[in-house]
Amino acid sequence: MKLQIRTSSFASVTLLSLLIAACSSKNTGSGDGTGNGGGAATGNTSSGNGGSANGATGAGGKAPTATGGMPTAPSGTGGVFTYALGKACQGILDTTAAAGAGTTTNADAGAQCSGVGAELEPSPLDMFIMMDRSLSMTYVVQNTSIQRWDVLRQGVTAFLGDANVIKKAPRVGLGYFSATGNPNDPRECNPASYATPTIEMEPIATGGPKIIQSITDEYSLLGGQTATLQALWGALQHAQSWQVGNPRMTVVVLVTDGYPTECGNPVNTPPDMSLVTQVAKEYFTGVVGDYNSVGTPSIRSYIIGVAVDKFNLDAVAQAGGTNAATIVDSTAAVSQFVTAMVNITNANINCTFKIPPPPLTPDGLVQVLDPKKVQVVYKPFQGTNQQIPLADSGSCGGPNGGWFFDNPTDPTTVTLCPCSCANLGAGSIEFRFGCFPPIAPVG
Numbered sequence: 001m002k003l004q005i006r007t008s009s010f011a012s013v014t015l016l017s018l019l020i021a022a023c024s025s026k027n028t029g030s031g032d033g034t035g036n037g038g039g040a041a042t043g044n045t046s047s048g049n050g051g052s053a054n055g056a057t058g059a060g061g062k063a064p065t066a067t068g069g070m071p072t073a074p075s076g077t078g079g080v081f082t083y084a085l086g087k088a089c090q091g092i093l094d095t096t097a098a099a100g101a102g103t104t105t106n107a108d109a110g111a112q113c114s115g116v117g118a119e120l121e122p123s124p125l126d127m128f129i130m131m132d133r134s135l136s137m138t139y140v141v142q143n144t145s146i147q148r149w150d151v152l153r154q155g156v157t158a159f160l161g162d163a164n165v166i167k168k169a170p171r172v173g174l175g176y177f178s179a180t181g182n183p184n185d186p187r188e189c190n191p192a193s194y195a196t197p198t199i200e201m202e203p204i205a206t207g208g209p210k211i212i213q214s215i216t217d218e219y220s221l222l223g224g225q226t227a228t229l230q231a232l233w234g235a236l237q238h239a240q241s242w243q244v245g246n247p248r249m250t251v252v253v254l255v256t257d258g259y260p261t262e263c264g265n266p267v268n269t270p271p272d273m274s275l276v277t278q279v280a281k282e283y284f285t286g287v288v289g290d291y292n293s294v295g296t297p298s299i300r301s302y303i304i305g306v307a308v309d310k311f312n313l314d315a316v317a318q319a320g321g322t323n324a325a326t327i328v329d330s331t332a333a334v335s336q337f338v339t340a341m342v343n344i345t346n347a348n349i350n351c352t353f354k355i356p357p358p359p360l361t362p363d364g365l366v367q368v369l370d371p372k373k374v375q376v377v378y379k380p381f382q383g384t385n386q387q388i389p390l391a392d393s394g395s396c397g398g399p400n401g402g403w404f405f406d407n408p409t410d411p412t413t414v415t416l417c418p419c420s421c422a423n424l425g426a427g428s429i430e431f432r433f434g435c436f437p438p439i440a441p442v443g
Helices: 050-054 146-159 163-168 202-219 228-245 273-285 311-319 330-346 418-422
Strands: 116-118 125-132 172-177 199-203 248-258 300-305 326-328 352-354 374-380 386-388 403-405 413-416 427-433
Touching: 050 352, 125 199, 125 228, 125 330, 146 163, 146 202, 146 300, 146 330, 163 202, 163 330, 172 202, 172 228, 199 202, 228 248, 228 273, 248 330, 273 300, 273 311, 300 311, 326 330, 374 413, 413 418
Parallel strands: 125 172, 125 248, 248 300, 300 326
Antiparallel strands: 116 427, 172 199, 352 413, 374 386, 374 427, 403 413
């Protein structure tokens, strides 16, 4: 049966998208806290940098409560999870002729679709900051006389006092890594150590002073190496659990000045950086895997690097659904940090949508949802509608972006790939039922 196109009418809303600018000179500091640096412009040159971390090998098996037990990247991926770079990508222009065309090789090509509109609205934001407290945070930022920790203390203070941020009423929490500075301590490499916040998320009017005081007090305790994998894992666990009980969008902000330098296998070696990427990917896509044992809700990971090269951090941010890491460095480090944090509060558009019930057929019959026959169309306030291709969570690198189900056989939600999410402006999303979607290329 051919279904008639049903056009939905709904209000336009302004969407806020984040394309964090990453502007910084490269810094060779490893951020592992084991070297004898002490403020040189190039930081410390110990062996825990991104290059050596990438050559490490993780141990198999998931072990949320074990020391150093980390899964490897899925076979066949090469440890790389492909997400679009930090730019918006336009969908396939949706002409009248193509609106219900489906796939050219399918018998149902040319079938008409029934459309149901869904408004895109901002979501209140809860933010869990996971902050690197390794020894290298005491190093002086190049071209300045302030330490990296001062950048964070001054930046967080300015962010929490920003009038525009206060108006948005985010709730902010704080945690630190590494836990003990000793990889042989069972707490150091246990993600559960980082799933319990130092300051729980609460309105900044009451929680802000606690956070500022905590960062000030933590300075005398700085030390140790960088357990990035377990810290991000634990932070995402907490954010996911928090969002289940709080009907607000929750994000994780990982702040670090280096790459993982401990808690691999053995524990005094760094894990492969691809494992950190996998953690971010599983939680952003809301898929059960080696690290995400719950699935949904989906949680985004924002990455802010202090005086560190951005390449590997970009991969984590992209997998976490936020396009690119932000690097803060040199004389503008504090203002760059504040801008990055403010931008996150401006980017609280949830790009995961609940699938509405299909409309009735033209003859009044109930239409059953067929996951193979769903199109997702972005309808900008001005300009041509754009069909967003069907992808899976690993094929978000196509030129026209994509979307994917939470469950391919029994879906309840649709999530846009990062570059499709970044492309949203004023307008709406329409779900079309009864015809095949274009398919995003794999790889």
